[in-house]
Amino acid sequence: MSGPLVIPSTLAIDSAFGALSVAVASARGTMSRIRADGRAAEDLGPMVRDILAEAGLHGHRPERVAVTLGPGGFTSLRAGLALAKGLAMGWGVPLLGFTTLFALAADARREATENKPIAAAIDAKRGEVFVAIFGPDLGVLVAPLVTPVQDLAVALRARVAIxxxxxxxxxxxxMVVEALRPFGLTAQVCAPGEAGLALPLVxxxxxxxxxxxxxxxxxLRPADARPMAPTQ
Known part of the structure; x- marks a missing residue:
């Protein structure tokens, strides 16, 4: 007879856009923290330190680290990824990366009532949207892409039944609902989890x-900022 499933202690970090969140899965269970108005470069480190201490891992390394990879805010993404890479390297543990869209789909799966595809979408500004489609098992049906909203139906119809x-x-x-309703979309919109994306990620x-x-x-596209051309 097999014993209870033992999972490796894991730290997850999300700084893709909006709120910052961190989460830990350990022998004490799963816990998370979110900061809606945080700045990734300054606040993620202390958030990680505090949640590791609360999880009983202060002075001990988690067995793996996970991080959101984007798409999202260029600067905040880089800060979160740099922190996660530094911690994993320093601790000598595996680093796992998940797209922000994958994390959104994982979070939305808690509200899914049928075995049907889940769409994850992020407002990319400029009239564009980052989007991906996942199966009920979170297998990728449409890989992450960026497209003008008016072209969304064309981008998706050849790959998935809307x-x-x-x-x-x-x-x-x-944006997705408005663009795809004329093509038969009747999907429900899933409200974001209050704990942030680090919780489903961990x-x-x-x-x-x-x-x-x-x-x-x-x-999915270059950063908005561009180096200034040298003056003559």
Missing amino acids: ESIQTIAGTGAG NLAAKADPAAFPANAVY
Whole structure:
């Protein structure tokens, strides 16, 4: 008879956009912290320190680290990814990376009532949207892409039956609903979890194969800022 499933202690960090969140899964259970008005470069480090202490891992390293890879805010993403990479390297533990859209879909799955696709969408500004479609098991049906909202139906219809999408999550959910309703979309919009994206992320990462989730940033388009041209 097998014993209870033991999962590796895991730290998750999300700084993709909006609120900062961190979460830990350990022998004490799962806990998370969120800061709505935080600045990634200054606040993530103290948030990680505090939650590790609360989880009983102060002075002990987690067995793995997970981080959101984007898309999202360029500066905050880089800060979160740099911190996660530094911690994983310093502790000598695996680092797992998940796209922000994947984390949104994982969070939305808690409200799904049928085995149907889940869409995750982020308002990319400029009239564009970052979007991906996942199956009920979170398998990728449409890989993350960025597209003008008016071209969304064309971008998706060849890859997934729009009317089959059950749930939409993320800051771009309303944009997707408006763009796809004429094509048969009747999906419900999933409200974001109050604990932030680190919580669904830590639950996924604690059970995932690190080799399947490399931590490479996913921006989908260049940063808005450009270096200034040298003056003559």
